[in-house]
Amino acid sequence: MNTAIEADGLVKSYPKGVTALDGLSFAVATGTVFALLGPNGAGKSTAVKILTTLAKPDAGAASVAGIDVIASPDRVRRTIGVVSQGSAVDIQATGRENLRLQGQIHGIRGRAIEERAEELLERFGLADHADRIARGYSGGMQRRLDIAMALVHDPAVLFLDEPTIGLDPEVRADMWAEIGRLAAERGKTVLLTTHYLEEADQLAERIAIVDRGKVVAQGTPDDLKRELRGDAIHVDLEREYNGTVSRTLTAVPAIRDVSIDGRTLRARADDGGRAVPLVLQALESAGVEVSSVRVARPSLDDVYLKYTGRTFDAAEAEEATR
Amino acid sequence: MTLIRHTLYMTLRHLRELWRQPWFVAVTLVQPVIWLLLFGALFKRVIEIPGFRGTSYIGFLAPGVVVMTAMFSSAWSGMALIEDINRGVTARFLVSPVRREALIAGRILKEAVVVVIQSLIIVALALIVGASFPGGVAGVAALFAISALLGATFGALSNGFGLIMRQEEALIGAVQFIVLPLTFLSATFLATNLIPRWMQHVADFNPVNWAVVAGRSAVSANADWGLIAARAGFLVALLALSVAFATRAFQSYQRSV
Numbered sequence: 001m002n003t004a005i006e007a008d009g010l011v012k013s014y015p016k017g018v019t020a021l022d023g024l025s026f027a028v029a030t031g032t033v034f035a036l037l038g039p040n041g042a043g044k045s046t047a048v049k050i051l052t053t054l055a056k057p058d059a060g061a062a063s064v065a066g067i068d069v070i071a072s073p074d075r076v077r078r079t080i081g082v083v084s085q086g087s088a089v090d091i092q093a094t095g096r097e098n099l100r101l102q103g104q105i106h107g108i109r110g111r112a113i114e115e116r117a118e119e120l121l122e123r124f125g126l127a128d129h130a131d132r133i134a135r136g137y138s139g140g141m142q143r144r145l146d147i148a149m150a151l152v153h154d155p156a157v158l159f160l161d162e163p164t165i166g167l168d169p170e171v172r173a174d175m176w177a178e179i180g181r182l183a184a185e186r187g188k189t190v191l192l193t194t195h196y197l198e199e200a201d202q203l204a205e206r207i208a209i210v211d212r213g214k215v216v217a218q219g220t221p222d223d224l225k226r227e228l229r230g231d232a233i234h235v236d237l238e239r240e241y242n243g244t245v246s247r248t249l250t251a252v253p254a255i256r257d258v259s260i261d262g263r264t265l266r267a268r269a270d271d272g273g274r275a276v277p278l279v280l281q282a283l284e285s286a287g288v289e290v291s292s293v294r295v296a297r298p299s300l301d302d303v304y305l306k307y308t309g310r311t312f313d314a315a316e317a318e319e320a321t322r
Numbered sequence: 323m324t325l326i327r328h329t330l331y332m333t334l335r336h337l338r339e340l341w342r343q344p345w346f347v348a349v350t351l352v353q354p355v356i357w358l359l360l361f362g363a364l365f366k367r368v369i370e371i372p373g374f375r376g377t378s379y380i381g382f383l384a385p386g387v388v389v390m391t392a393m394f395s396s397a398w399s400g401m402a403l404i405e406d407i408n409r410g411v412t413a414r415f416l417v418s419p420v421r422r423e424a425l426i427a428g429r430i431l432k433e434a435v436v437v438v439i440q441s442l443i444i445v446a447l448a449l450i451v452g453a454s455f456p457g458g459v460a461g462v463a464a465l466f467a468i469s470a471l472l473g474a475t476f477g478a479l480s481n482g483f484g485l486i487m488r489q490e491e492a493l494i495g496a497v498q499f500i501v502l503p504l505t506f507l508s509a510t511f512l513a514t515n516l517i518p519r520w521m522q523h524v525a526d527f528n529p530v531n532w533a534v535v536a537g538r539s540a541v542s543a544n545a546d547w548g549l550i551a552a553r554a555g556f557l558v559a560l561l562a563l564s565v566a567f568a569t570r571a572f573q574s575y576q577r578s579v
Contacts, residue, residue: 052417054579074419082417088410092339104331105420133342149414 002030004189010060020046022213035204043213044193081150106153140171231272238289332428384448386510392469396433400484433477456543464540478564485571
């Protein structure tokens, strides 16, 4: 395997005593799309900052395209394209001027940069707005310009930090299509961070689940889901019950991994369809009122729950209040 | 070579930004005109004070307004940098191979260019309203060079403080706190021999006063080039210190990203 990105035991804490990374390690094969998945505050952006030479780790090593990030940051910068979280276009310049400056910095000059800018403006559907000031662009257009700017020098490795955050669902779908096309380009490696489970599922060939500054699981989306044998059963209850409810279910054969989160009971079964009547029966005899039951193939949310012991939403809420 | 090219790209970017804000351009040009005409009229009779050497207050005031405008306009330089940081534009530059020095140098150079353009307009206007500059073209050029030096210095200081404060409101407060006292603790409006003695001592350490005294001497009939060279030397030294300060502030910003 040819490795395009390697992070080895990255540690980083911030002055206020917050540990952002706590021994983060992963490797990305050349020419693939890799997602770091985790809630806000899990350390994904810090990892991207280190890999893109913005920040230095307290410990650990990292390389991009075989170049040591800490020893040769300037060489790394020539090799990578970065789309940061939130737009970073110069809103006082036109789309074309943004692209031109980005190209010039990378040493593309004269006719070459004009042609390259034109090509990217066409490709990202900005040709009609090329000479308008970017302040007037919609969120989706600014985002497309961001990506175009990151591609100006045809980088071998592309970093996309939360590329669809804050975008309308419609624009997000367009963005996914665009990222898919990027990935199809020969030899380009894409590292994507996201806190959208379906985004990682849809776009990435491999996923690393990041929680509290560490990778807790990694593999292909299917691998990760396969590790959870069987189906997920979600039972929505009429009201909140105490923990004894889950004990009621533990007694049911064919059911395992029972957990309760507010008014939602989760469990796993090899054959979900067969287990549902047993579950309902057990709950009814315990006097628990059920409002709905769903059986689903395992989702990344379930994977997340399994490896971190909390649901994705709970993790988000926890990080938000920290 | 790369450094020069990158600095040039950044300077052009900042100048274009300025050009795109016609109202801002208008205000920065109208302001010195008002200073010149308003103070010119207000203090017209200053020339009657015993001890004032000269025959025209406008002619006396014009180099002062040139210098004052240089400080006023470049002291805001850090605002645009804070905006770039907040918008993520600076971080985007930092993940590119742009020379770091160019990110600050481009802003300082832009201030110097703007100062020269503003100075040209003020001098032209002063000539129209009857001032004369016996020092001729060489004297006026020296005045411009000195103003550009001062503008670059304040540009560097403003960027340095902007990087430390990282908050537009804080920088606005600091700039307002500093520019007026520096103007009035100088020979901008009154000849040095007419201001209170303690102020004269303070003014000796005021870079605005260095620029006013040197610039005014340069455009006068008998320029004291020794004095001009000495004050210009002080300004160059201060500029070097200010650039070093801004560079350090930028490095500490980079570490905090």
